[in-house]
Amino acid sequence: MPQLRNALSKPSLLAFALVAALGATDAHAAAKKKKAPKAPAVSAECTDFYSSANAAWLTANPLPAGVGSVTALGQLRERSEQQQRALLDAAMQSPQGNVQKLLGDFWASGLDEAAVEADGSRPIAPLLDRINGIKRAKDVPAAIAALHQVGIPVAFNFSPDVDLKALDRHIGYFSQGGMGLPDPAYYTRSDAETRELLGRYQNYVKQILTLTGTKPEKLDAEALAVIDLETRLARVSRPLQDLRSPLANYVPVATKDLAKQYKNLQLDAFLKAQGVTDDTVSMANPALFAELNTLIATIKPEQWKTYLRWQVGDAMAPYLAKSFRDADFEFRGRVLKGEAAPAPRWQHVLAAINTAAGPMLGREYAGRYLPSSSKDKAEAVARDVREALARGLEGNSWMSAAAKAEAKSKIDKLKIEVGTPRRDLDYSVQPMGRGSFGSNILIASTWRHREEMKRIGKGNADRRWDVLPQQPALAYDLAQNRLIVTAAVLQAPVFDVARGDSALFGSYGALVGHELSRGFDLRGRMVDAGGEIRDWWTPADVTAWNALGARVAAQYNGYPFPALTAAKVNGTLTLDENLADLAGVELAWDAYTHAQLAPNTGAKQTLFRSWSELWAQQLSPAEAAQRIATDAHAPGQWRSNGPLSNQPAFAESFSCKAGQPMRRGDAEQVRIWR
Template identity: 30%
Template structure:
């Protein structure tokens, strides 16, 4: 299910799942675990090490991980809890069509290594043969859509149904670039030794899949060349991850007739028919050039090359659901080469992840019932309100912003749709059948169910109560199209949220998370959407230019960070998340001051309340990471690396200097006039 389209939301971190255990009544502890720290290091020299050194030393990377931090630790706890829930259902006889049957049977199929190894490539053989039997280029697009609809396999470009960026109340048909399985164009085009090695290993992986599927070595090598030719051609005209961050530049609404005129070489009538929909009167094409290139490739390349490309996309998508040799081949490339991992996750973890991915809200219901305390939601709702007040005060304090823009900013802030814990209405999985045939067959049925669910929304009003994360996900997000902030149940636990801790730690941790997501509504992307979620310029003349002057300071600062020898951070790619961290810290600190002004907190465990605020924030980013994963994240991830969400963010926060008596002699010190000052 590699091609499910996820709406572009601003998440707090790269996705992780974790558990949420019940808390006792608040006892006002410090919220700080001294064992996590390394106070032999000066706070002003390396605050990441100062706050997180003990945790990092106690959690060295194991062979299974390319990155292991607080998010991953919680994910491990969560997997164990979900395993207990799921295996309890998998061990019993369940009535057909029930939640227990669907969850239990899918897990058992994923765990049955004997059956999977006996089946080998058999589950995908009929579709491989069908692709091989193509006789006319007119069959390419319908076949690619059949792969998408019935198997969840994406190919040349993607399509989805979601809110029109400029008419956020209506779901419309949209298309975006795709077709390159390495995800980012630079992997196909850069000529440095590291990237060239990745490309060579990628070719070996493609060839391995074809030989495992029964093709001769000569056939496999020809197919490798075919796949690379198509993917490289698409990559050359694709937009980078940084370019895709500009909402206006990636919005091209047009009529169906305009689509036919602008993008030739694709039979759009056949495309829509294969999708099973009426041709829409209007649609949005995010990136035009890569889809134009697909039309050219269909016209210019022989059918045999497209057959290779379609077959490879099927094998790549299905590999993790087939026999162990396919699983190993996929892990050897994506796990070892790309991320530096040494061993794959044990089978039970992969099976839990599949059930969680396919039946997310069914699992979520069980999870919330057992692990989510109602008191956590109540306290969280109050924290959100306090942060909204603080952000309003921060907006009023900005001298660079005009009164009219401030007024509209307040309107947007007041219109935030806040979601905490879990949905009021759960997804209906009644039409999704889980059968005891093959693991891949069930993944296909789940993909088709998901596709039909998405397409059923075409032309209908946007459901603003729908959740884009499951309750068991440790993360949070802001969605500009619905102007919503969402905090799933699983993030409401230590070190993010501690019912036993006082306000200093909680505002420094979950308070910053809340402020972070709120700030996304006003970062370089979010500020382009109005209170109703429409892509619309609501800023008074001159304000945008003054905003951009300030954000450029942040871009330049992060561009100068060397994350590995010769490799620098991408300040433009990470700008939105860096703005959100900056705003989140400022807003949460003000909210914490407001909350404690009438009853100041005491020094605890040797740290002042202000110090504990910043230590709690830094603790969220404790973790170790392999060089390979650093390279991947630097190319594709809009979030800065954990170390720099501490050492890169805090030196721009004035209150941090006061809390730890940071002076110009300290390595992290930045002169006041050079600090970022936004929100």
């Protein structure tokens, strides 16, 4: 759960210019001879479609100094933030209904910086009192459970996720956490850079401890006590790279055995406090919890109290008075993230509301900004693309008959959810008021934690999405075999009904195809039509897919990386997304031409332009250098041009000839679902 902390050059045109210049050197000969016909120039569309389709955008959106990137989809995200801001302003002034009243008060309390400053650390005083009331070792587990209930996970993490043996339900996952640094290795590595970071972290711990009640004479000792306890947790935590596989994190155990195995830690009482009555949880690292069980009994209560005070102060620092916020930003913002300055106050408050009450805001966002007509149209286009995928699955030449049969069954069961999750939440929550932003954070976070815990148990796996309706996104949920389309993504440049169906299919439809194809690729093959985790491909299917992938990787390896000199796209790093992009364009074209039996040339061209317009971007050299090493997506120019150069329909629509940059040779073209 979301918790409180947690452009191409044109060599052909240049060559033509040189030929023309050389031919003009002998005017007398030219007068005597009949001029040879000039070779036709390559159109801009057939040379670099991205630069042609996005010429106006690229001119209108230069990269400002000090900014890493400007993108068309980034502008969509910014617009959704402004829409949320306008919604909250209206809810603050004249709320319509109880949920808007809660949100309006929450927003008002966060914008009132004078009130936040006057409030000081009072919002966390009840939590600190609870911690300071610890007398004996057996009091510590109850305090840990109480902090989890308000969305402040301490000592470890506990959250719902899919049961990998029964994808129709969620179970609770006990996992490592409780450390203030993002990587356990920071506590144990001995290199100079890490030691320096640890020293800066210690200073930050001192700042928060001071603000939560530590006296000056005890400050050094208590900061060391915090780092000592966190280091003990780090030593029995798994390296971050070992946490990437869902299967490695799934070790189901019976909840009835927890009380005996972890008597000091009182995990049975912990589950009861969270409202969890399920018979199974996952615990992938029992050594961590065995160590915690020992530490409860062997570490003095005073050290636990210091650690818990620090954890509360650290988690709540962004939402309290300026002294807390400044300390938090200097370490977590500037040191860990490299941020130059804090976000504007309204963005900070909006992010806090999305963290603590995101589904609440999403409900109102969809009600305000998603017309029912747009929702209906989005569902209809998605269904058309789903049907195109069904045809592609049936007719492709690389998939075995057995895999095709399973794929057909899987796509028949695929669900499409647009706007908001189908199942609403319980919005009964303590009134917030406008007096205390920090207190409202805790109220909202407690509500969200309660609703998250309700996901655990049979029949609750589809209870909510892992993305908020107010965040622009399309996603394929592999476990639930469903397409998720958020309310916020249904606006330009993704979804613009004013431009007509061809544009809708080229942008939104292609993105739908991108996501739906993920259910039937190298990863999607691991969940079958019945929701069971098993590989339903034959070895020949895997070989055929890998062969397609090798060709796509080679294609993208040949593309220069924009904003960098003598650097190429990493076709292996970006392979999965490039394959999905290719699939998306294929499916969008098929879906559109089935829905519109005789589209004219203009409509066809609009479809491809609307795809390209999604990827308009400006990158600084520094941003490009970071992306080439870490980003699984190709640069915008190649997300546009790469798939299109494989489409015969694109070449036909723009009269691109064989050998021109935007038309790959017939033998070079890669096809997945066409």
